[in-house]
Amino acid sequence: MKIGIVGKGGVGKTTTSALLCQVYARRGQRVLAVDTDSNPNLALSLGLSPDEADRVPVLPRSLVVGTGNGAITPADLLRDYGVPTPSEVTLLNAMAITQAGAG
């Protein structure tokens, strides 16, 4: 299941996102949180320290929208870019998707 959280700045998207993720994780589900914000707020809300949050690798745009051409598997992607958090939620930083290209 894939859930998108949208809303204007300041309405509480990030806090709500983190709390929702924690509920799913506590149920034993494998949860992936994808942050698209350039500030690492979701990382902090999921329990990473500011230093750890700064070190979360940013997914290259080619992996956000590209197919990888078989060179890298979905499992590789998570191993290389997914960051475990104290909330038992895996975090991905996909901030670089602002330029929507041709669909």
Place this chain on the structure above:
Amino acid sequence: MRSLLGAAIEEEADVTLVDMEAGLEHLSRSGGTLAYADVLLMIMEPSRKSILTAGRTIALAHELGIPLVYGVGNKARMPEDGAFFESVAAEYNVPLAGIIPHDADVIQADRSGENMTAEQGLPVRQAIDAIVAFVDKAIAGENPGQAEREALLKERERVDKRLAELSVE
């Protein structure tokens, strides 16, 4: 063809939650992350400003083919805030998945930069639990029989395993 990230999300996670930066450009099929989302939760606070782009957001979500679009009211302090969220939801024709109360613990956590402990923010956590239950139900309604099918498959797995054990003994 599905993006690598899309495939990773499907194969490696039961639940993927995408926290969208303010702005609507992510609601594009080519953006990858929100394409093929099952549920979109539009978070609002009790202010007209917070819903300025709601109409456009909802239209894009429908264009993207996101089947379930819901509003969530946040930071509700008084009954009038709840009524505001209800009226906005009716105005845009999206059901409300839930209303999250204003909570001093959340404000305090924002101020200090420390996360809430499990004992803090209980009213907020209850509201979040209710939203998860709402989404569970909505997904089940979207895919009738899915929960039962999954339960039966699990049961079959257990029966097969047990039968194999018995034949060894």
